[in-house]
Amino acid sequence: MMPSKKLFLVDGSALAYRSFFAFIKNPLTNSKGENTSAVFGFCRFLFKIIDEENPDYLAVVFDPPGPTFRHQQFKEYKATRQKMPIDMRDQIPKIHQVISALNIPIIEFPGYEADDVIGTLSKRAARENYQTYLVSGDKDFMQLVGDGVIMYNPKRTGDDIEILDAKAVEEKIGLPPAKVVDYLGLMGDTSDNIPGVPGVGEKTAVQLIQEFGSLEAVLENAEKVSRANVRENLKAHRDAALLSKKLVIIDTAVPIDLDLEALRRKEPDNETVIRLFQELEFNSLLSRFTIPKKSKQLNYTIIDTREQLQKLLKMMGAAGQFVFHLEISEADPVRAEITGLAVALKPEEAFYLPIKVEKSGTKRELLFQEAGDLFGAMAISEMLRAVFENEAIAKCSHNLKRDLLVWARHGIDVQGANFDTMVAAYLLNPTQRQYNLESLALEHLNHTMQPPPDAKNKDRSQTSLEVAPENAATQYACENAEVTLRLQRFFATKLKEVQLESLFEHVELPLIYVLADMEKTGVALDLPFLQNMSQEMGAKLDQLIARVYEMAGEEFNINSTQQLGEILFEKLKLPRKRRTKTGYSTDINVLEELAKVHELPRSLIEYRELMKLKSTYVDALPKLVNPETGRLHTSYNQTVTATGRLSSSDPNLQNIPIRTEIGRKIRQAFIPGDADHVILDADYSQIELRIMAHLSGDPVLLESFQNDEDIHTKTAALVFEIPPEAVTADHRRRAKEINFGIMYGMGEYGLASRLEISREEARDFITNYFIKYPKVNDFIIKTISDAREKGFVTTMLNRRRYLPDILSSNRGRREFAERTAINTPIQGTAADLIKVAMINIWRRLKEKKLQTKMIMQVHDELVFEAAKSELEEVKKLVQEEMESAIQLSVPVKVEIGVGPNWLAAH
Numbered sequence: 001m002m003p004s005k006k007l008f009l010v011d012g013s014a015l016a017y018r019s020f021f022a023f024i025k026n027p028l029t030n031s032k033g034e035n036t037s038a039v040f041g042f043c044r045f046l047f048k049i050i051d052e053e054n055p056d057y058l059a060v061v062f063d064p065p066g067p068t069f070r071h072q073q074f075k076e077y078k079a080t081r082q083k084m085p086i087d088m089r090d091q092i093p094k095i096h097q098v099i100s101a102l103n104i105p106i107i108e109f110p111g112y113e114a115d116d117v118i119g120t121l122s123k124r125a126a127r128e129n130y131q132t133y134l135v136s137g138d139k140d141f142m143q144l145v146g147d148g149v150i151m152y153n154p155k156r157t158g159d160d161i162e163i164l165d166a167k168a169v170e171e172k173i174g175l176p177p178a179k180v181v182d183y184l185g186l187m188g189d190t191s192d193n194i195p196g197v198p199g200v201g202e203k204t205a206v207q208l209i210q211e212f213g214s215l216e217a218v219l220e221n222a223e224k225v226s227r228a229n230v231r232e233n234l235k236a237h238r239d240a241a242l243l244s245k246k247l248v249i250i251d252t253a254v255p256i257d258l259d260l261e262a263l264r265r266k267e268p269d270n271e272t273v274i275r276l277f278q279e280l281e282f283n284s285l286l287s288r289f290t291i292p293k294k295s296k297q298l299n300y301t302i303i304d305t306r307e308q309l310q311k312l313l314k315m316m317g318a319a320g321q322f323v324f325h326l327e328i329s330e331a332d333p334v335r336a337e338i339t340g341l342a343v344a345l346k347p348e349e350a351f352y353l354p355i356k357v358e359k360s361g362t363k364r365e366l367l368f369q370e371a372g373d374l375f376g377a378m379a380i381s382e383m384l385r386a387v388f389e390n391e392a393i394a395k396c397s398h399n400l401k402r403d404l405l406v407w408a409r410h411g412i413d414v415q416g417a418n419f420d421t422m423v424a425a426y427l428l429n430p431t432q433r434q435y436n437l438e439s440l441a442l443e444h445l446n447h448t449m450q451p452p453p454d455a456k457n458k459d460r461s462q463t464s465l466e467v468a469p470e471n472a473a474t475q476y477a478c479e480n481a482e483v484t485l486r487l488q489r490f491f492a493t494k495l496k497e498v499q500l501e502s503l504f505e506h507v508e509l510p511l512i513y514v515l516a517d518m519e520k521t522g523v524a525l526d527l528p529f530l531q532n533m534s535q536e537m538g539a540k541l542d543q544l545i546a547r548v549y550e551m552a553g554e555e556f557n558i559n560s561t562q563q564l565g566e567i568l569f570e571k572l573k574l575p576r577k578r579r580t581k582t583g584y585s586t587d588i589n590v591l592e593e594l595a596k597v598h599e600l601p602r603s604l605i606e607y608r609e610l611m612k613l614k615s616t617y618v619d620a621l622p623k624l625v626n627p628e629t630g631r632l633h634t635s636y637n638q639t640v641t642a643t644g645r646l647s648s649s650d651p652n653l654q655n656i657p658i659r660t661e662i663g664r665k666i667r668q669a670f671i672p673g674d675a676d677h678v679i680l681d682a683d684y685s686q687i688e689l690r691i692m693a694h695l696s697g698d699p700v701l702l703e704s705f706q707n708d709e710d711i712h713t714k715t716a717a718l719v720f721e722i723p724p725e726a727v728t729a730d731h732r733r734r735a736k737e738i739n740f741g742i743m744y745g746m747g748e749y750g751l752a753s754r755l756e757i758s759r760e761e762a763r764d765f766i767t768n769y770f771i772k773y774p775k776v777n778d779f780i781i782k783t784i785s786d787a788r789e790k791g792f793v794t795t796m797l798n799r800r801r802y803l804p805d806i807l808s809s810n811r812g813r814r815e816f817a818e819r820t821a822i823n824t825p826i827q828g829t830a831a832d833l834i835k836v837a838m839i840n841i842w843r844r845l846k847e848k849k850l851q852t853k854m855i856m857q858v859h860d861e862l863v864f865e866a867a868k869s870e871l872e873e874v875k876k877l878v879q880e881e882m883e884s885a886i887q888l889s890v891p892v893k894v895e896i897g898v899g900p901n902w903l904a905a906h
Contacts, residue, residue, distance in 0.1 A: 004129060034090075038091040049152075140184065145169050175206060215242070320394065321393065350485075419491075420512060523856060548603050574598055682894050698775035715736075745780075783821050840885065875896055
């Protein structure tokens, strides 16, 4: 008889760990600075189960506090397990609160682990004709899989799920579920301190069980095992193997008195969930729940007659300001078509104009199809141009840069845009996770926006309203415009309150026009060069793989961490570093340590770096070339980094490595678009150290830069107390690490690690540095003190970075906040400096009607496609504007190079 009821049993601790470490490189935090990664990931996965599987019954099972029966069997059970990270531990109570608010039962049973409770309930459920899904990636659960019991394994990355029935278990590990305890007993588990048999890894364990049938049979036939080291270890560790098998057996007879009917799914407590999610700032998850809204009269109108359209355009002109929202056909603004325009002139009122596009070559004519008119459409590009290109009429949108690019694609050069709600939100809180309209409306207006109509693509950024019902399209687009208007008024007041109005108006807003122009221009690529480079890299990768196989003595899947771990640690017997839940860690830190003692890890590092560059840039860049323009168009992100620096994406041009030969070679593919142009590269020299000299006022630093001395050589001479002429390349390298380390708030541990020296030696270096540069130490102390008092730090242009952890009792958080406090005024001022320079250069190029275009910004570097006929004029112009963007008490130095490609120019 087929099971009639679906029961999902979630291993709560495993899911919490998975959720926390999924965001470990980029933790989610709320505006209070609290890490919310584990709670968010946990919730998102629960909703995935509910949405995709629609379980009839659902429960989350946690390990109880205190020892279990396994600790009585083996005192050292889990003794070596690392303590739960503090940031994760602090989230466990909140996870419990959210689960309870969702009305999902939480089960703990004293003396027994979650595995045992889940095993007991799954067996009972199978007898009562439930189909049970065990939600965990723990191998131990494979022993439970069978009739009526399936393993539902969340993969370590992404949202993929691995479904394991009995057949799938056997295909995955080579053994049926009934043999899993024998396999685990032989192999042991470092994370739980289950000893197993030394030298027996996954492959060996499977081979032994396949040959002899069980762990006990393997031990009885140890003399027949061909590999000498395994044979001897089986005999020497017989008792440990038997104990290990006993420890990994999941107890399916836990005396828990629970009616399975109590696990039937119930409706969540909406009010409590909403309160918790608002506190945690899970705005993207709040849309699942109904938030009571005050009733108000909204007047959203579709424009469907010529008279209405003409009236609207007159109203927009007469108002002198308006908010607009564009509906577009796809996310990429350089390729998108306009499908609709919504306009808001005052709160609670908005208008929606459906638009068609008629293409003729590169020209796009915007058309208006009057309701009931089946025979023709009115051209409206010129009508819209009269309003949107009128600088006297103020305009606002959410994500203005995107809209400028889309309008430009349709032949309209928008002027007079004076507000962007996304950029304003970012300035007010630069550490927020997201700045989409829904989250901002919820946070600042307590308004839940309606989801997009069921259209071609449910991603908001790619929704096409052409196929949506007319009324739904009108409501959706108008709400976007009207909410943006309300946010504009709210943010305008807030910017004044915190003295960010000047930075917004004079830097961030004009920069939007600069970035839009850069993105629209794009950059030319030497495609044949990249094709040849790809072939060369492919051949080099083949050589590296062959070398790795030769050193390993066998072929294996070089991209499989599991197989690689067996080669490194079981076959080659290299020193074991860390184990993960699924095997040995082979991340870059482990490989770098191992590379000191063996050539194979060194070749693997080279292989991984080469493969990453080939796939990320050499092979990927040609595919991103726009077929219409024949150029590459990156997207510059103004609202991502907390320091104010720009980032780029699709592709990320700022991550092309400059320190490696291959990374530099990739730059050779960036070329001018024709023979009349060259690439001009302008790079700030040691700008952050110059800003540090200005902010600290340290006389030694100031004098060094004013005399144009090499600052790293000077620091080496002072710190190591040697004459400048005695400074070696190694002295200078160490001094450079110290200079930048101090600026980034690096302590003795970090410096010791970077220089591979003792902590005592690093401490002496830092002490000596502060003796030689006492005002730098004063600056650091004062900056941290001010941050503690105010809760934030600022740049020279008053950009703010809030530091909620600066007074935290958690030492790790507090010290990170202190390092951030030291670095932000320096790095943030450098970001402001290059932004001001970009604006001024762009304006002068336009004023002089020069052909030269700014095409890339990478950290402290600007790249131009310069007309040969304008070269000397442009070099002078760029140098002047970059060196005078912000006045410092030391000279600002810019190095300019020119060449046939980016590499040659740099």
